[in-house]
Amino acid sequence: xxxxxxxxxxxxxxxxxxxxxxxxxxxxxxxxxxxxxxxxxxxxxxxxxxxxxxxxxxxxxxxxxxxxxxxxxxxxxxxxxxxxxxxxxxxxxxxxxxxxxxxxxxxxxxxxxxxxxxxxxxxxxxxxxxxxxxxxxxxxxxxxxxxxxxxxxxxxxxxxxxxxxxxxxxxxxx
Numbered sequence: 790x791x792x793x794x795x796x797x798x799x800x801x802x803x804x805x806x807x808x809x810x811x812x813x814x815x816x817x818x819x820x821x822x823x824x825x826x827x828x829x830x831x832x833x834x835x836x837x838x839x840x841x842x843x844x845x846x847x848x849x850x851x852x853x854x855x856x857x858x859x860x861x862x863x864x865x866x867x868x869x870x871x872x873x874x875x876x877x878x879x880x881x882x883x884x885x886x887x888x889x890x891x892x893x894x895x896x897x898x899x900x901x902x903x904x905x906x907x908x909x910x911x912x913x914x915x916x917x918x919x920x921x922x923x924x925x926x927x928x929x930x931x932x933x934x935x936x937x938x939x940x941x942x943x944x945x946x947x948x949x950x951x952x953x954x955x956x957x958x959x960x961x962x963x
Contacts, residue, residue: 856874
């Protein structure tokens with residue numbers, strides 16, 4: 790018998806290790822979010838999905854589930870990179886008398902990612918309406934979840950004129 794076999798066996802039956810492994814398995818089977826997945830950076834999100842494994846599909850531009858959204862797009866939209874979820878994080882159109890806007894979630898603990906709402910009347914020229922990098926604007930637009938890692942915001946703008954188009958842009962802080 791190998792002298793190390795007893796050590797490994799003891800480690801495997803250690804109650805704290807077994808409890809931790811059972812929790813990880815349960816969360817994985819239930820597709821529950823690991824804390825790392827809603828953390829403060831794309832790197833931590835990658836670690837939450839793939840850990841320290843090498844040769845994984847975790848690169849920002851990869852699309853392991855084939856749903857046309859890169860891993861970075863899945864990250865900023867709170868999507869699942871291993872399941873087709875085309876509606877994950879999709880902005881919701883909101884309107885009221887004289888205004889139009891978008892409701893969506895932002896990763897408010899990631900200071901390196903900036904969410905923007907832009908407007909256009911002709912789809913050629915876009916102007917910035919709102920940016921998450923402006924803390925006053927971010928707080929003013931917050932509906933819920935401030936400081937939790939997943940903040941829901943509603944950004945509206947005056948809708949005077951025959952047509953107005955809105956879009957969200959997400960990327961690294963300049």
